[in-house]
Amino acid sequence: MLTPSGWLLFIGSALLVAAGRVFGSDELLAVGVAGAAVAVLSVAYVRARRPLRVISRSLKPQQVHVGDECQVRLEMANPGVFRSPVLRLADQVSFSTKSSTSSFQSPDLLVAPVRTDDELTVAYRLPTEERGRVVVGPLTLTVTDPLSMSARHFQFGGKAEALVYPAMYPIGPPPRLPGSSFDAVRRSPMAQSGDELYGLRPFQRGDDPRRIHWRSSAHHDELIVRQFEEFSHTHTTVLLDTRGALLGTEADGERFEAMVSAAASICRASQHRGDQVRLITTADFDSGYGSDSAHLHKIYEHLALISPDVGTLMGAVERLGREHGGGLLVAVAAAVDGTEPRSLMPLGSQFSSKTVVLFAPAKGGQPPPAFIPDTTLLPVSEPSGFTGAWAAHSTSGEDPSTRPRSSASASADRRP
Known part of the structure; x- marks a missing residue:
């Protein structure tokens, strides 16, 4: 005491x-x-002395990207018959990813006295410098005397949590190849927009409120939206390399975070264009195709907690090889050694456009050569160099690997 x-x-x-x-x-x-x-x-x-009573605690917003603002809001009231004393407020904060968890205490906040039956809202900003799940609570209120000779602690067990998504790069979608027969595919009836009415379905997060069918909503006592059928011209598959054998060291942490942000940014840019987007990883995660905001948030949620894991590039490629394929493929890889070219070769006939973003240091100052025919290789030797390499690729209008090359350059790109 x-x-x-x-x-x-x-x-x-x-x-x-x-x-x-x-x-x-x-x-x-x-x-x-x-x-x-x-x-x-x-x-x-x-x-x-009695402390303030905590009415509610909330985190707004509950889904943010790295670097965005996320606030903890506490609504409190004074249930006593006297004005409350000056209080010291501190929250226990835990931050976790798929493989690790850390805890720390928020900075102490001083709460001014509150009169009887009055309410007070206190807000402070959560750190969002890293992606992962943030859990806030329990809350500790400390009452002290005017001379700070004694203190009494009151703990409130309510918790709130938020997801910190990966950082996003301002990039464009991968370029489409003109005239590709693989790209004309019908979108799922769960699409968010279009011209042909397909039916009605319950409201989901991310739906356009203008699509709400109010008469059916009143009849079913829940929000019902119109769903439309439309045509999409591109399926985009993003393959993320998460092999722990290549990314398990502490020095590779910055490189892995850049790869995760690159995959999330490509998915978002493709979804904004109206593509059917799919994320798969070498650790056997497969989001399936989707084009609405709910599907994009599903991808973000997985990437928020992802960490280097077991798995092989060959296994992910074999799963893709068993499917019909089509559309665009963007592989975000950590390294290329003697086994990757052979494992990626089956993708040669499965996709109309293939891009490999290689986050690997350049050897001898020279980028690695292209290892699959008709594939664009974007070497990224430094994590900060992704946006520049991708900007040149996304604005090209066509895959640079399809342009005519001299016999000398073609032989230089051929691996032994």
Whole structure:
């Protein structure tokens, strides 16, 4: 109950009382008794005061990207008959990904006194420098006396959580190849927009409120939206390399974060264009195709918690090879050694356009050569160099690997 200052005062007062009695000094005895009385009264003060009552706690927004603002909002009320004392507020915050969890305490906040039956809203910003799941709580309120000699702690067990999505790069979608027969595919009836009415379905997160069918909503006692059928001209598949054998060291952390952000950014840019987007990883995750906001958030949620894992590039390619294929493929890879070219060769006939974004340091100052025919290779030697390499690729209008090349350059790109 006593703070370090309070204990120092109490022990010092007890020594003064003892010295006064030993030396027969009334002055020392009086000062010691007064100091002990202050310590005792401070304890009585904090025991008599009641803290504010926490009405609700919320995190807004509950899904943010790295670097975006996320606030914790606390609504509190004073249920006592007297004005509340000055309170010190602190939250326990835990941050977790798929493979690790860390905890820390938020900075202390001072809450001003609140009059009887009044309410108060307190807000502070959560750190969003890293992606992952952030859980806030329990909350600790501390009541202290005016001299900070005593303190009493009250804990409230309610928790709230938010997801911090990967950082996003301002990039464009992968370029389409003109005249490709693979790209004309019918979109799912769950599409968000179009000209042909397909039917009705329950409202989902990310739906356009203008699509709500109010008569059916009133009849079913829940929001019902119109769903439309339309044609999409591109399927985009993003393959993310998460092999722990290549990304398991602490030095590779920045490179892996750049790869995750690149995959998320490509998915978002493709979805904004109206593509059917799919994310697969070498750790056997497959989001399936989708084009609405709910599907994009499903991809974000997985990428928010992803970490280097087991798996092989060959296994992911084999899964793609068993399907009909078509559309665009963007592979975000960590490294290329003697086994990757052979494992990626089956993709040669499966997709109309193939791009490999290679996050690997250049050897000898030279980027690695292209290893699959009709494939664009974007070497990224530094994590910060992705946006520049991708900007040149996305604005090209066609895959650079389809342009005519001289026999000398073609032989230079051919691996032994």
